[in-house]
Amino acid sequence: MSHILVLGGDGYLGWPTAMHFSNRGYEVTVVDNYFRRNACTELDTGMLYPVPTLIERAKIWYEKTGREIKVVIGDLASPETMRSLFDGRVRYQWAVNSSFSGIPETVVHYAEQPSAPYSLMDYQHADITLVNNLRVTNNLLWAARDYARDTHIIKLGTMGEYGTPNIDIEEGWLDVEHKGRKDTFLFPRQAGSLYHTTKVMDTDLIWFAVRMWDLRVTDLMQGPVYGFETDESMIDDRLKTIFNYDEIFGTIVNRFVTQGVVGYPLTVYGGGGQTRGYLNIKDTLQCIQKAAETPARQSELRIFNQIMETLSVNDVATLTQRVGQKRGHDVEIKSIANPRKEAEEHYYNPTYQGLQDIGVEPHFLTDEVMDRLFSLVESYRDNIRKDVIFKGIKWT
Ligand code: USQ
Numbered sequence: 001m002s003h004i005l006v007l008g009g010d011g012y013l014g015w016p017t018a019m020h021f022s023n024r025g026y027e028v029t030v031v032d033n034y035f036r037r038n039a040c041t042e043l044d045t046g047m048l049y050p051v052p053t054l055i056e057r058a059k060i061w062y063e064k065t066g067r068e069i070k071v072v073i074g075d076l077a078s079p080e081t082m083r084s085l086f087d088g089r090v091r092y093q094w095a096v097n098s099s100f101s102g103i104p105e106t107v108v109h110y111a112e113q114p115s116a117p118y119s120l121m122d123y124q125h126a127d128i129t130l131v132n133n134l135r136v137t138n139n140l141l142w143a144a145r146d147y148a149r150d151t152h153i154i155k156l157g158t159m160g161e162y163g164t165p166n167i168d169i170e171e172g173w174l175d176v177e178h179k180g181r182k183d184t185f186l187f188p189r190q191a192g193s194l195y196h197t198t199k200v201m202d203t204d205l206i207w208f209a210v211r212m213w214d215l216r217v218t219d220l221m222q223g224p225v226y227g228f229e230t231d232e233s234m235i236d237d238r239l240k241t242i243f244n245y246d247e248i249f250g251t252i253v254n255r256f257v258t259q260g261v262v263g264y265p266l267t268v269y270g271g272g273g274q275t276r277g278y279l280n281i282k283d284t285l286q287c288i289q290k291a292a293e294t295p296a297r298q299s300e301l302r303i304f305n306q307i308m309e310t311l312s313v314n315d316v317a318t319l320t321q322r323v324g325q326k327r328g329h330d331v332e333i334k335s336i337a338n339p340r341k342e343a344e345e346h347y348y349n350p351t352y353q354g355l356q357d358i359g360v361e362p363h364f365l366t367d368e369v370m371d372r373l374f375s376l377v378e379s380y381r382d383n384i385r386k387d388v389i390f391k392g393i394k395w396t
Contacts (some may be wrong), residue, residue, distance in 0.1 A: 008110030019232035082139040086147035116193035133198035152295035160196035169350035172303025223277035226253030260324035270338030272314035277307025308362035
């Protein structure tokens with residue numbers, strides 16, 4: 001049975017990923033230090049519904065499915081914690097069978113501070129983001145170098161690494177012809193936040209490690225994700241992933257639906273022409289699975305753009321309004337001064353064929369999908385706190 005290690009297994013994507021692979025017969029280990037939960041408590045972000053601890057969720061999963069997800073609570077920024085996952089000294093905080101599962105065939109690396117606004121709140125939060133994200137990646141690369149050169153690392157990057165250049169965005173690489181000579185380089189990266197910049201730095205670290213130590217890595221340039229329902233979360237309500245709608249950890253679609261449900265005018269930042277590539281959380285799981293099933297070759301850094309469609313902020317707002325109104329909500333769209341520094345009108349034409357070529361079937365943000373999101377969020381309406389929706393963290 002193939003063993004998969006999910007770093008950051010308590011997060012918005014980590015927990016659904018763990019269940020997804022467990023359900024398909026993989027042996028799964030999750031590792032997390034509860035960074036996200038603690039940050040939500042520290043910053044008082046509010047949550048749509050409470051989420052059981054990682055250990056409680058693993059137990060519920062086992063009760064409901066008979067499948068084991070081993071849990072390690074630990075900080076991957078510590079090299080010893082990271083290395084223990086490969087050299088057998090690991091201590092599981094919860095497992096049915098606590099013997100070492102062996103060196104993983106696949107590692108999914110989500111263990112990073114994921115919020116752009118968080119990284120720009122102040123020096124302290126910028127520093128946490130830089131130190132955590134780069135150190136975890138570096139620790140993983142060194143552990144792989146020393147113990148697991150054959151292990152396939154699937155790293156979550158972001159479309160935001162590329163920024164919004166005035167040329168088509170390729171999948172990771174760019175062929176350049178210069179003074180009559182040709183070579184292929186990483187596509188130019190110019191991130192718009194410190195969080196996104198850590199992902200650029202991760203890519204550089206990874207590319208170095210691939211060239212130097214012949215590691216095999218897939219780097220996924222993912223756009224903003226929406227939704228929270230997956231096949232596995234439907235098994236038991238308590239298995240649902242964390243859902244944020246606040247300014248710091250909530251992504252735009254999840255935020256707008258929540259705003260629509262409580263009659264808070266949709267917070268379009270500035271002109272609303274900001275265009276990004278989006279995907280449903282169910283498609284994130286498909287992408288990771290297909291990437292795991294068709295691993296990168298030894299010495300290969302394979303890069304995919306992990307999005308299914310592109311939409312502007314105004315597109316998302318209009319769709320939210322249309323569907324929300326049909327459901328009887330009073331949905332107003334309100335442009336507010338942009339707290340971020342970003343292009344509000346720009347060219348955006350990314351390529352994103354690679355994942356579909358390895359078998360991913362895209363889903364889109366249709367009226368039906370939006371309608372379902374509304375119905376899910378409506379059932380937690382009483383938990384929604386208006387005071388956390390917009391605090392106006394300035395980026396400059
Ligand atoms: N936006 C609004 N109003 C809001 C919230 C966001 O107009 O209330 C705009 C933002 O200004 C931005 C766009 O919507 O232009 C997307 O913002 P977001 O908060 O949904 O996403 P972002 O900060 O870019 O970060 C999220 C995830 C991050 C991931 C990234 C993918 O938090 O982990 O890497 O999406 S990407 O955007 O492609 O870089």
